[in-house]
Amino acid sequence: MRVIIESSAEHGSQRAAAIVAQLVRKKPRAILGLATGGTPLKLYQELIRMHQGEGLDFSRVTSFNLDEYVGLPPTHPQSYRHFMTENLFRHINIDIRNTHVPDGRALDYETYGSQYEAMIDEAGGIDLQILGIGRDGHIAFNEPGSSLGSRTRLKTLAPETIRDNARFFGTEEDVPRLAITMGVGTILESKKCILLAFGKEKAEAIAATVEGPVTAQVTGSALQFHRDVVVILDEESASQLQRRSYYDEVEEAHRRLQSGEVK
Numbered sequence: 001m002r003v004i005i006e007s008s009a010e011h012g013s014q015r016a017a018a019i020v021a022q023l024v025r026k027k028p029r030a031i032l033g034l035a036t037g038g039t040p041l042k043l044y045q046e047l048i049r050m051h052q053g054e055g056l057d058f059s060r061v062t063s064f065n066l067d068e069y070v071g072l073p074p075t076h077p078q079s080y081r082h083f084m085t086e087n088l089f090r091h092i093n094i095d096i097r098n099t100h101v102p103d104g105r106a107l108d109y110e111t112y113g114s115q116y117e118a119m120i121d122e123a124g125g126i127d128l129q130i131l132g133i134g135r136d137g138h139i140a141f142n143e144p145g146s147s148l149g150s151r152t153r154l155k156t157l158a159p160e161t162i163r164d165n166a167r168f169f170g171t172e173e174d175v176p177r178l179a180i181t182m183g184v185g186t187i188l189e190s191k192k193c194i195l196l197a198f199g200k201e202k203a204e205a206i207a208a209t210v211e212g213p214v215t216a217q218v219t220g221s222a223l224q225f226h227r228d229v230v231v232i233l234d235e236e237s238a239s240q241l242q243r244r245s246y247y248d249e250v251e252e253a254h255r256r257l258q259s260g261e262v263k
């Protein structure tokens, strides 16, 4: 894992956007894995700025989102399809037919989960997966206890997740109890992952994910098995890391290598 600690969520999001933009410029048909929640919003704003201001071209990009609430139609203001439309898709030139968000109203979720996986495979696999993290260390909706080999499937939301997401719905009662989500195994197959976390409420989850033992109780920790993960943090989310100074040294070494100071 490469751990990058920026001074703020703004700078962290710009750093993440630069990685996305570099991929899309190099591979115009890139397959992006996208996330919802408050965390990636600034990243999406930066991508919109790069599209509108610098001509970053998404016309041949394909996207797959991590998850969706069960029972919400795509038009529901809290559906993840609606979130993506409003916060990214309608502001860039991605072809909406190439955007995929799991169907929260599929009739047969077992079959649908396999179909979603097959769509990802047929597209060539996810080049870059964007991830946020829950306070309990979950990625997508892979709640504590999820199999680390899991695939796209139905998942029952944990009480903490329902509480955290109630801020979007108004009351806890209105938060759907079920979601369809890519599995941990699905996420681990992406070629590269960027995990974003900002704010002190994510500090514990980040310490467990980056430095704790790999455990199904903190599904983010499975990323320790992935060959190419960049964890982008701000000072607050990094505040419980034990090896903080080492991560800074690694970044300084990268900087010196890139600037040619070290041969």
Ligand SMILES: N[C@@H]1[C@@H](O)[C@H](O)[C@@H](COP(=O)(O)O)O[C@@H]1O
Residues within 6 Å of the ligand: 035, 036, 037, 038, 039, 040, 066, 067, 131, 132, 133, 134, 135, 138, 139, 140, 141, 161
């Ligand atoms: N399924 C989503 C996750 O993908 C997201 O990472 C998490 C944290 O959300 P936020 O970024 O709003 O803190 O919330 C939900 O559980």
